[in-house]
Amino acid sequence: MAFENLEPREVFHFFEEICRIPHGSGNLQKISDYLVSFAKERGLEVRRDDELNVIIKAPGSAGYEDKAPVILQGHMDMVAVKNDDCDIDMKTEGLRTATDGEFVWAEGTSLGGDDGIAVAYCLALLDSKDIPHPPLEVVITTNEETGMFGAAAIDLSDLKGKQLINIDNEEEGAFIVSCAGGARIYSQFPLKRESFVGNLLKVDISGLQGGHSGEMIKCGRGNANIILARTLLEALDDVDVRLVTIEGGVADNAIPSTATALVLVNAEDVDAFVKSVGVTLKDVQGELEVKDPGLDIAVSEVAESAEQSAVTPQDTKKVLTAICAMPDGVQAMSSSVEGLVETSLNLGIIKCDEEKVTIDQSVRSSVGSSKKALMRKVTSITTVFGGSYEISGEYPGWKFRQESELRDHMVSVYEKMYGKKPQVMAIHAGLECGLLSEKIDDLDCISIGPDMQDIHSAKEKLSVASTKNVWEYLKAVLA
Structure with a gap:
C-alpha cells in the first residue's frame, strides 16, 4: 500500500481503497457496491437508488445524539484520463498510486482526488469510534x-439535516458559497463519404496543459479540438484535404489537451499540406506563447497513395468550419466579483464515425439569461451548418445566501484554528449544491476541500499536508 504511512491514516486508508476500484463516470457499479457493503458491515442505515447514489446515516456520537443532523456530501465518480503511453484499462483496473510524502498521485493517469478524497473523509468519519460528531x-x-x-x-x-458541507473544493482555506449553473450540448453533423485516392496522413495535436474547464478556463489554455479544426481548415485554403476521421478530448468539462485526425491528401499536395500545418503551428504557438507554451502539431504518413472512403469535400469543409465557428473559452467576466468568470464554454469532445461527427460542449454561467443566450448561439450555429443537437445535464447555479449560520460557524472555527480568515468565494465551476438546495427547503450549504493540482488530468496531485489540515478542521467543525 503506497499510502499506509501517510497521515491521517484513516483517511488515506479509505482513499487508497477507493483508488483500487475503477470509478470513472458511467462506470460506478463497483464503487457503489463498495459503499453499500461498507455501511452494512458497520450496521449503518444505507439507501441506494436506481442511479447508484448512496446515502448512509450514522447516529451522533456520545453526547451528540440529540443534535441536529449535518449532511456531508461528495460524488463517487472521477474523470478517468491517462497519458497516451499508459497501459492501464481504467474501466477494469485500479490506479497505480504513488507518493513522495508531500503529494500523492497516480502513475500515468488522473488520481480522482476530485472527488475520492471527499468520500474518504466521509468513510473515515463513519468508521470512527471516538470522533465527536452530530448525527451524520x-x-x-x-x-x-x-x-x-x-x-x-x-x-x-427522508433527510433531516438543514446544513450541508460539500467536500468538492480543491483549495484549502477557500470556502465556496456560490457557483455557476451549466448544461451540456451535444451537436451532431451528418457526413457523406465517397472514394478518394490520396496519401493517408495523421495529424496529432499534443503538448497542451488541459485542465478543468471551469477553474482553468480563465487561464486561456489552448483547446486541442479547435486548434485541430483550425489547422485543417487553414490547410484547405491551399490543398484538397479530405477528412477520414477526427477525434479529441476525454470529457466535456476538461479542456482537451490532445486531438487527432486522419486525412487524405493528393500525393503531389503532401508537401504543401505539411507546410501549411507548420505555418498554423507557428501562428498558434505565438498566440499561446505565455498561456500554454507546449503546443506541438505533428504530421505523419500512415499509408502511401491508395483509394479509401473519405468525407466529401463539402462536408469536410462544413464540419471544420462549424467547429471553428463555435464560441469557446471565456465569454464574459463578472462585473460584481473581481476576477470571476461569468460565462464560458468548452468544446471538450469530438467523436467521429462513418455517418456523423459529434461535438460535446460544456456551457457555464452564473447569470441564467446569459447561459440561455450562449446555449442559443451554440444551437443556432449547429443548425445553420446542417446539424442537430441535444441538451442534457442542465443544472442551476447556487445563489449566494445573505444569512448563513453554517458559514458563520465554519468561518469562526477556522479563525480560531489558524488565526486568519478563510477566503469566502464564488466560483465558475459547477457544484451539486445548486441542485441539492432545490430538494431541501432552506438548505444552508458550503463547500470545502484540500489542495489539489491539475485535476481532470494525468498530472493531478493531492497535497498530503492539506489533506490532514482539512481533516482536523472538519472534525473541529463537527465537534
Missing part, C-alpha cells in the same frame, strides 16, 4: 463529472 447524513452522488445526473435524480425527502 452522508450523500454520495453519481456522474457529477458528466452532468450531475445523480444529484438531479436523488431523493432527499
Whole structure:
C-alpha cells in the first residue's frame, strides 16, 4: 500500500481503497457496491437508488445524539484520463498510486482526488469510534463529472439535516458559497463519404496543459479540438484535404489537451499540406506563447497513395468550419466579483464515425439569461451548418445566501484554528449544491476541500499536508 504511512491514516486508508476500484463516470457499479457493503458491515442505515447514489446515516456520537443532523456530501465518480503511453484499462483496473510524502498521485493517469478524497473523509468519519460528531447524513452522488445526473435524480425527502458541507473544493482555506449553473450540448453533423485516392496522413495535436474547464478556463489554455479544426481548415485554403476521421478530448468539462485526425491528401499536395500545418503551428504557438507554451502539431504518413472512403469535400469543409465557428473559452467576466468568470464554454469532445461527427460542449454561467443566450448561439450555429443537437445535464447555479449560520460557524472555527480568515468565494465551476438546495427547503450549504493540482488530468496531485489540515478542521467543525 503506497499510502499506509501517510497521515491521517484513516483517511488515506479509505482513499487508497477507493483508488483500487475503477470509478470513472458511467462506470460506478463497483464503487457503489463498495459503499453499500461498507455501511452494512458497520450496521449503518444505507439507501441506494436506481442511479447508484448512496446515502448512509450514522447516529451522533456520545453526547451528540440529540443534535441536529449535518449532511456531508461528495460524488463517487472521477474523470478517468491517462497519458497516451499508459497501459492501464481504467474501466477494469485500479490506479497505480504513488507518493513522495508531500503529494500523492497516480502513475500515468488522473488520481480522482476530485472527488475520492471527499468520500474518504466521509468513510473515515463513519468508521470512527471516538470522533465527536452530530448525527451524520452522508450523500454520495453519481456522474457529477458528466452532468450531475445523480444529484438531479436523488431523493432527499427522508433527510433531516438543514446544513450541508460539500467536500468538492480543491483549495484549502477557500470556502465556496456560490457557483455557476451549466448544461451540456451535444451537436451532431451528418457526413457523406465517397472514394478518394490520396496519401493517408495523421495529424496529432499534443503538448497542451488541459485542465478543468471551469477553474482553468480563465487561464486561456489552448483547446486541442479547435486548434485541430483550425489547422485543417487553414490547410484547405491551399490543398484538397479530405477528412477520414477526427477525434479529441476525454470529457466535456476538461479542456482537451490532445486531438487527432486522419486525412487524405493528393500525393503531389503532401508537401504543401505539411507546410501549411507548420505555418498554423507557428501562428498558434505565438498566440499561446505565455498561456500554454507546449503546443506541438505533428504530421505523419500512415499509408502511401491508395483509394479509401473519405468525407466529401463539402462536408469536410462544413464540419471544420462549424467547429471553428463555435464560441469557446471565456465569454464574459463578472462585473460584481473581481476576477470571476461569468460565462464560458468548452468544446471538450469530438467523436467521429462513418455517418456523423459529434461535438460535446460544456456551457457555464452564473447569470441564467446569459447561459440561455450562449446555449442559443451554440444551437443556432449547429443548425445553420446542417446539424442537430441535444441538451442534457442542465443544472442551476447556487445563489449566494445573505444569512448563513453554517458559514458563520465554519468561518469562526477556522479563525480560531489558524488565526486568519478563510477566503469566502464564488466560483465558475459547477457544484451539486445548486441542485441539492432545490430538494431541501432552506438548505444552508458550503463547500470545502484540500489542495489539489491539475485535476481532470494525468498530472493531478493531492497535497498530503492539506489533506490532514482539512481533516482536523472538519472534525473541529463537527465537534
